[in-house]
Amino acid sequence: MDGNGSLVVAEALVKSYRTPEGVVPVLSGIDLAIAPGESVAVTGESGSGKSTLLHLIAGLERPDAGRLRVAGLDLGAADDRARAALRRERVGLVFQQFNLIPSLSVGANLAFQARLARRHDPARVAELASALGLAGLMDRWPEQLSGGQQQRVAIGRALASDPALVLADEPTGNLDEATGDAVAALLTALVRERGTTLILVTHSRRLAALCDRRLHLHAGRLA
Numbered sequence: 001m002d003g004n005g006s007l008v009v010a011e012a013l014v015k016s017y018r019t020p021e022g023v024v025p026v027l028s029g030i031d032l033a034i035a036p037g038e039s040v041a042v043t044g045e046s047g048s049g050k051s052t053l054l055h056l057i058a059g060l061e062r063p064d065a066g067r068l069r070v071a072g073l074d075l076g077a078a079d080d081r082a083r084a085a086l087r088r089e090r091v092g093l094v095f096q097q098f099n100l101i102p103s104l105s106v107g108a109n110l111a112f113q114a115r116l117a118r119r120h121d122p123a124r125v126a127e128l129a130s131a132l133g134l135a136g137l138m139d140r141w142p143e144q145l146s147g148g149q150q151q152r153v154a155i156g157r158a159l160a161s162d163p164a165l166v167l168a169d170e171p172t173g174n175l176d177e178a179t180g181d182a183v184a185a186l187l188t189a190l191v192r193e194r195g196t197t198l199i200l201v202t203h204s205r206r207l208a209a210l211c212d213r214r215l216h217l218h219a220g221r222l223a
Contacts, residue, residue, distance in 0.1 A: 092158030
């Protein structure tokens with residue numbers, strides 16, 4: 001946690017990408033503070049920098065300039081090992097693509113992240129499976145599940161290690177509206193129940209309304 005009590009702090013955060021046509025600025029001076037237990041939706045048109053911001057917070061990419069601290073770790077200065085440890089031990093990731101391991105059962109997928117973090121608790125996995133409507137599917141393979149069921153497994157996997165922070169990038173993007181709404185409602189309810197911080201990137205105003213606070217990215221800046 002940062003000195004001001006925030007779990008995530010960004011100050012004057014800048015990120016750009018080099019392309020054959022030249023340098024393309026993506027984030028142009030982002031200032032952000034997110035408290036423990038807060039749920040925040042990040043909205044904006046395609047190309048506004050939403051996913052880039054999430055990738056920086058996850059330590060998957062480095063900022064070009066500015067300061068970014070997550071759970072007390074300076075991600076601009078941290079080496080690859082420290083950033084990987086942050087993702088393994090403190091952060092849960094949920095993406096539009098379900099990214100389940102096809103060779104593992106539903107139960108093993110649910111437990112995967114917690115085992116990596118050395119915090120596997122069979123009772124916690126069973127509790128999540130029940131809450132997510134997966135209790136009767138633990139021995140099935142991912143390919144035997146619907147898209148909505150697969151995304152519920154992905155959410156359970158992200159939460160099973162009790163992370164401080166969950167980062168969700170368009171988690172309902174591959175689902176129909178009704179299924180997506182149900183999955184998003186489960187995700188926000190589960191993080192609220194455990195006091196977990198959530199940053200949710202979404203195009204959907206309905207999904208954004210489920211969060212405590214909404215931020216809008218436009219042309220690389222928070223509006």
